[in-house]
Amino acid sequence: MxxxxxxxxxxxxxxxxxxIPFSALSYKYALDDAGTATxxxxxxxxxxxxxxxxxxxxxxxxxxxxxxxxxxLVWGGIVWAYRVNLEARxxxxxxxxxxxxxxxxxxxxxxxxxxxIEQTLMIKNLIGSFTDGIGTDTSQLTVTNMVRTRVWxxxxxxxxxxxxxxxxxxxxxxxxxxxxxxxxxxxxFRPYWVTQGTKIGNRITNTASRVPADSGVxxxxxxxCEFSDVSxxxxxxxTSAFAVGATDGTRSLTPYASDTNPALLAQIPHVNVVLxxxxxxxxxxxxxxxxxxxxxxxxxxxxxxxxxxxxxxxxLALQPGTAAGVTTDDGFLDLVNEDYTITETAxxxxxxxxxxxxxxxxxxxxxxxxxx
Numbered sequence: 001m002x003x004x005x006x007x008x009x010x011x012x013x014x015x016x017x018x019x020i021p022f023s024a025l026s027y028k029y030a031l032d033d034a035g036t037a038t039x040x041x042x043x044x045x046x047x048x049x050x051x052x053x054x055x056x057x058x059x060x061x062x063x064x065x066x067x068x069x070x071x072x073l074v075w076g077g078i079v080w081a082y083r084v085n086l087e088a089r090x091x092x093x094x095x096x097x098x099x100x101x102x103x104x105x106x107x108x109x110x111x112x113x114x115x116x117i118e119q120t121l122m123i124k125n126l127i128g129s130f131t132d133g134i135g136t137d138t139s140q141l142t143v144t145n146m147v148r149t150r151v152w153x154x155x156x157x158x159x160x161x162x163x164x165x166x167x168x169x170x171x172x173x174x175x176x177x178x179x180x181x182x183x184x185x186x187x188x189f190r191p192y193w194v195t196q197g198t199k200i201g202n203r204i205t206n207t208a209s210r211v212p213a214d215s216g217v218x219x220x221x222x223x224x225c226e227f228s229d230v231s232x233x234x235x236x237x238x239t240s241a242f243a244v245g246a247t248d249g250t251r252s253l254t255p256y257a258s259d260t261n262p263a264l265l266a267q268i269p270h271v272n273v274v275l276x277x278x279x280x281x282x283x284x285x286x287x288x289x290x291x292x293x294x295x296x297x298x299x300x301x302x303x304x305x306x307x308x309x310x311x312x313x314x315x316l317a318l319q320p321g322t323a324a325g326v327t328t329d330d331g332f333l334d335l336v337n338e339d340y341t342i343t344e345t346a347x348x349x350x351x352x353x354x355x356x357x358x359x360x361x362x363x364x365x366x367x368x369x370x371x372x
Contacts, residue, residue, distance in 0.1 A: 001311055001353045005068040006039055007200060008057065011078065011134050014064075014199040018047040018057065023090060025349040027067055027075045031186070031320035031342075032165045034097035037067065037075055043089045058082055058093065064134075065095045066191040066200050069355075074315050075347075076191025076202055078134075098189035098202045101134050102127075102160040107152040116147045119167045119185075120206065126160055127204070136189070137203035144208055146170075146183045149285075153246070166277075171210055172288035184210030186321030207321065212341040212364050215318055218325035219340075219359070224312050227328045230335075231303040238273035238297035239265040241290035245277050257286035261294045273297055296366050304328060304340065304361050310354035315347050318357055323364050339364040 004025065008018040020041050027037035044052045057063070063079040077097040084091050108129075114122050120141040127136050148167060152158050164187060171184045187206040194201040207213065219225050238261070245255035273293055277286060304326055308318075318324065319342065326340045340361035349355045 011064040028346040034099035037095040039093045073191045106157040111154040212323040215322040234300040241293040243275040243286040255283040259290040306359045308357040
């Protein structure tokens with residue numbers, strides 16, 4: 001059983017003004033996405049100064065929320081909306097992770113051009129260009145030593161969240177030794193104590209590559225979790241891939257690339273996937289994109305859904321982008337110690353503080369695109 005605490009704070013000043021009780025709590029991490037949290041609290045709970053919580057104290061976008069599990073801050077984000085239940089006398093706060101803020105910030109009106117810039121430096125520069133934002137700390141970004149070229153035209157207004165996801169999923173460097181495309185990374189926005197107990201900030205961190213790291217956890221049916229279902233999804237299969245970029249504002253010719261998978265075409269009717277890569281202005285990068293897309297689309301995606309037993313794992317131990325062994329013993333697919341990567345971690349917290357993790361997983365080898 002874990003001890004959970006919920007803190008409300010001012011995003012601009014970082015000052016914590018309330019530690020609030022909750023009657024229901026759930027939160028979620030998602031791969032390349034902001035994640036969400038729903039926190040139900042009683043109306044009129046007191047703040048630290050003893051006065052009751054008012055609408056001004058949960059003003060959307062200004063209000064930050066952080067969730068502490070035992071001694072660790074495990075989730076943080078922004079209150080975007082809330083709902084008041086007048087019969088139950090409760091307020092349900094709807095929050096999204098800090099990445100949601102960067103959906104609302106965009107590339108500059110005059111455009112942005114980066115040529116052969118290390119990708120995490122690009123992120124630092126973009127976040128650092130805001131003097132009126134949420135003060136995201138970028139000091140713990142891990143250099144990947146992968147340089148990228150990106151051009152965003154004037155008035156293109158690409159959200160920075162999309163920019164981060166595009167860079168993270170850009171595996172356009174061929175490792176000659178391994179014969180696979182590498183170069184991306186996993187990234188995370190997390191809360192941290194600026195001043196213990198009184199001030200909370202947010203920071204972005206990342207992994208050095210897009211190769212899932214081993215969590216050290218083996219998920220086993222009937223031992224530490226239950227697999228409620230396993231989906232096999234072929235809607236993403238494709239025998240041909242097309243990628244369409246965007247011009248740099250001066251050329252009329254739109255960059256374009258395509259590729260095919262003859263081996264899969266010998267098995268199934270012809271199907272396409274089309275990538276609209278508005279951040280890409282060069283055909284070479286688009287060629288790697290289509291190869292990566294075809295590698296991902298070469299086989300059906302197997303999606304086990306696991307629910308861990310209460311209190312078995314810290315949510316930070318099984319965050320998206322980490323790999324775990326999967327043994328379902330389901331009598332049909334019979335997955336035995338297969339290597340899977342977590343794409344979503346949803347946490348449900350009971351009244352006694354015990355938490356269960358609902359995990360969505362996908363085959364790890366889908367993150368290892370071959371040269372094709």
